[in-house]
Amino acid sequence: MPTLLLAGLLAGIVTSVSPCVLPVLPVVLTAGARRPWGVVGGLVTSFSLTTLFGSLVLTALSLPAGLVRDAGIVALALLGIGLLVPRVGELLERPFARLRGRAAAPGRGGFATGLALGLVYVPCAGPVLATIAVVGATHRIGFDSLLLTAAFGVGTGIPLLVLAASGGALARRARFLRAHARGLRAATGAALLLVAAVTAFDLAAPLQRAVPDYTAAAQQAVGAEQLDELTHAPEFTGIGTWLNTPGGQPVSLRALRGKVVVVSFWTYSCINCQRALPHLERWHETYRDAGLTVVGVHTPEFAFEHDPGNVADQAKALGVTYPVAVDDDYATWTAYGNRYWPAAYLVDATGQVRRTSFGEGGYAEFEQQIRAALTDAGTPSLPHATDVPGTTPPGGLTPETYLGAEHAPLATSGSPVAAGQTRGYTFPAAVDPGTFALDGTWTADPEHLTAGPGARLRLSFRATSVHLVLGGTGTVTVDGTRTIAVGGPPTLYTVLDGHSGPGELTLSLSTGTQAYAFTFG
Known part of the structure; x- marks a missing residue:
C-alpha cells in the first residue's frame, strides 16, 4: 500500500512539471495567485473524480467521450466572460448566491474555476491511464484505484499550489492586489478565455511538442514500479x-x-x-x-x-x-x-x-x-538455456496510438473525432509528428473508427514496423501499392515492415473496415 501511494504521488508531481501542464498555467498564475487553495483544490477534485468516474458515466448514458473536455471549455469561457463583464458575472452567480442566502460577488469562486480547469487537465493523466483502462473494462472501482488516483491528484496539485501561492504571497506583499483588483479580475477573465480557446483548438500542441519533455524518463520510471506488494501468488479466479x-x-x-x-x-x-x-x-x-x-x-x-x-x-x-x-x-x-x-x-x-x-x-x-x-525446487539437472532471438524494438518509437473516440481526440491532428458521429474529414496540409489525420467519411465508436466512402487515414510515425488492429470485412491499401484483405475476428495486421527512421503512410480503407489501434516496432 505505501508503494502504491508513493508511486501515485510521484507520478502526479512529475506530470505537473511536464509540458502537458502548459495550457493551464495562465489561470494558475492569475486566479491562483488570488485564491491558490481554491483553484488548485478545485482542479484536483474535478480531475480526480472525472478520471475515475467520467468514462463510466459517459458510457452508461451513451454520451460522447469528449463531453467532459467540452464542458470544461464552456465553463472556463463562461467564467472568463463573467470576470470581464461584471453584469454577466452577477447573472452567472445569482443562482448560487440565492442558495447561500447572500449577495452575489463576481470572481469569488476560485474553487469553481479550479473545477472547470480540472476537466481540461484530465488528458494529463498518463501515469494512471492503466488504472483507468481497468476501471473502464471492469466497470468496477477498487480501493487501490481510489488510492492511486487520490495520490496522483495530490501530487499534481503540490507544484501548482506552490507556484500559485508564491505568486499570491508576492502580490500581497506589494499590496498589488488591493490597488489593482479590477485589473487583476479582468486579467483572470482573459486568462480563462485564453485557456478555453487554446484547449478548444489545441493551440498549445506545437508549444508542448517544442518544449523538451524532460519528465518522460521519470514518468516511465514511476510507471514501471510495481504498485502492489505481492508475495503469495493469488489463485486463478473468475475464469470462464x-x-x-x-x-x-x-x-x-x-x-x-x-x-x-x-x-x-x-x-x-x-x-x-x-x-x-x-x-x-x-x-x-x-x-x-x-x-x-x-x-x-x-x-x-x-x-x-x-x-x-x-x-x-x-x-x-x-x-x-x-x-x-x-x-x-x-x-x-x-x-x-x-x-x-x-x-x-x-x-x-x-x-x-x-x-x-x-x-x-x-x-x-x-x-x-x-x-x-x-x-x-529440487530439479537435479536442467537443459541448456534457450536462445530465442530478442525482437524488442529500441526506444524512441511512436507510442501505441488508439483510434477510437475514447482516445483519438488526444492524438488527432486536424479535426477532432466525436463519438457516435458519422462525418466527413479532409486531410490537413501537414500531419504533426506522432499523430494521424482523417480524410473521407468515418463513423466514430468508442474503441474504433469505421470507414465510409472515400475513407483514408494518414499516419506520421517513427518506427521500423507499423501494426494496426483491424476488424470488419474489407481491404486496406497501403500507400496505393499494397492491399491487405481484412476478415474474420478483429486482430493485428502488419501494414509496414522494414522501414527506417521517421516516416508517413496513407491507408485507404474500404467501407465497413474497422480500425482500432496502431502499435509500432
Missing part, C-alpha cells in the same frame, strides 16, 4: 474458459504446488505480447519436464477480445500451446493487482512470487530466475 488443458479443465496453483509456474498476462491483439510469446513458448517446451508450468492469463483490452472463440483461434494461430485462462472479467488480473500487457510473474515451488517482469525485454534475466527456482 480454459484453453490447451485436457477437456478444458481448470488449472489450480494449489494443485501445482511443488512446481515452478510462470503466470503471463497478455491479450492477443497486443504486439508487445505477441513479441513475448516465442520466449514463453520456448520456456514451456524446454522446462516442462523439469518442473515448469507456463500459464497464460488472457485479459482483454478491446471488446472483441472478450469472445473465447476469438481467443482460441488467435492463440492457435500464434502458436500458443501452454494452458491459457480466459480472464474476461479481469478477476485474476485484479487479484494480482496487475496493470500491464504483457506482464509475467514467476511463482516458485512454495507458491511465492519470486520475480515480476512488466513489458518487453529482460528475457535472459527472467530465464535465469526460472532456472534458479527450478534448482531450488
